Amino acid sequence: MTSLVGRSVHVRVPATSANLGPGFDTLGLALALYDELDVTAIESGVEIEVHGVGAGEVPTDDSHLVIRSIKHAFDHYSIPMPGIRLVAHNAIPHGRGMGSSGAAIVAGVMAAKGLLEGVVDIDSDDLLTLATELEGHPDNVAPAIFGGLTIAWVTPDGPRAKKLIVHRGVSPVVLVPAATMSTALARSLQPESVPHADAVFNLSRSALLIAALIQSPELLLEATEDRLHQDYRASAMPETNELVRLLRSQGLAAVVSGAGPSILVLGSDPSQRARAAELVSEQSANPWEALMLAVDFKGATVFSHEVAEPA
Structure with missing residues (x-):
């Protein structure tokens, strides 16, 4: 050509x-x-x-x-x-x-x-x-x-x-560790089937998450609950799992970003992402980079x- x-x-x-x-x-x-x-x-x-x-x-x-x-x-x-x-x-x-x-x-x-x-x-x-x-x-x-x-x-x-x-009140921060994670490995840890109750749980939270992200950011913590994949992958990234649990216990809508090991926190105001970065810095012995990003x-x-x- x-x-x-x-x-x-x-x-x-x-x-x-x-x-x-x-x-x-x-x-x-x-x-x-x-x-x-x-x-x-x-x-x-x-x-x-x-x-x-x-x-x-x-x-x-x-x-x-x-x-x-x-x-x-x-x-x-x-x-x-x-x-x-x-x-x-x-x-x-x-x-x-x-x-x-x-x-x-x-x-x-x-x-x-x-x-x-x-x-x-x-x-x-x-x-x-x-x-x-x-x-x-x-x-x-x-x-x-x-x-x-x-x-x-x-x-x-x-x-x-x-x-x-996305609602303009949503303030994302991605917390990025030095370690990497293979997407193929993460996906291999998924079971072929999940309990019916877990499937229903995630259906409700996924629907709620759409509402939280486009209309009601105050619902983000409940809306980001998951039972389908994060717990199954926890053994491959234990520090990520521990920090997600810590952040959520402090009222922050933290999830595993993609296949991990980074953590996405969906703040309902800018102060929440600063708090998330501070918590991870205080609690982890390893360096995590906080990327304060717009949508x-x-x-x-x-x-x-x-x-x-x-x-």
Whole structure:
């Protein structure tokens, strides 16, 4: 596709926190912490620079997740992928339950959307489908694409998502440890079935959580109770589990962020997140970074740089 050579796009993708306590594999929240990438179509090959998080650690060949995601989108439309130059400035922590892999996947499909502008029209449904095919489930990629609070589900015709606007009184903080957690390991600890009472419990809390996040933040503590996944995963991240219990005992709506080991606290006012950070600092012998983040309402963006004339 020599006609694409010289096209360059800038992509910005937010971090996310999935599950939010009871909304296992369904609810996700976009957070104002971003990976930013410049992607340029070149004649051939792959050239990658990574700055910030992951520099010197992530692959710099065609196995890089962003490159794989771009290729997945091009393959979907039966268009040969050109060579790619990728310059990534990463801020989302890796392996901490903040959606770094989902962000990389969304960055790739957004880059493909920008590079293929005028060739193929990739709409929001297509973006969600392409990203979910790679991620396996839509709860992280949906908020990364759309921003805000998202409810994601899967139908016989593919994934779907509904975006909701979060109440301005909700004040998130993510408490990030030095340790990492494998999503695959976390998911392997889930049982195949759960007690009926626990399923009903989580259904009620998930419904309540929607109301708490969009209308009534004072209900966040009760709304973030969970019986489906966090207790089963506790053995893999005991300090996270202990701190979540401590924070909740102090009236703070703390949950495991995604697959962990980070902790998301959904404050109903800004003072609560400062209190959460202080409690963790006092109680843990290990360092935890407190990220005081706003909710991202825009989601992923892509815009084109000036298109150079093909050689």
